[in-house]
Amino acid sequence: MTKCESCVFYQYDENYDDYVCDMDLDEDEMVRFLSSQTDSCPYWRPGDDYLTARRQ
Template sequence: MAGNSCDNCMNYMYDEEYDCYVCQVYLDEDEMSRFLSNTMDHCPHYQLQDEYRIVRKQM
């Protein structure tokens, strides 16, 4: 996906049962089709994994 990577998304979590990283967001059939065919320009569910965001708000 251009512009945002699953690797640094909050929804991309390690699943111990499957022993791999998976997206926690439910994609509907159209979104999944675009994702698997690499035609999705950006993920509408992408959220930057930024553990320092809360600290910056407290300053």
């Protein structure tokens, strides 16, 4: 499992028939992301459905 697969923003897109990152990035962030000028994704969050339930 890659880090993307465990991210809350990694969603299935029926139009592309594939999984995509569903994070809304502005133009500058998208350029940085596509040019790989970041060591790791700053928007990654664990896609744990039970995270909120455990805090209650």
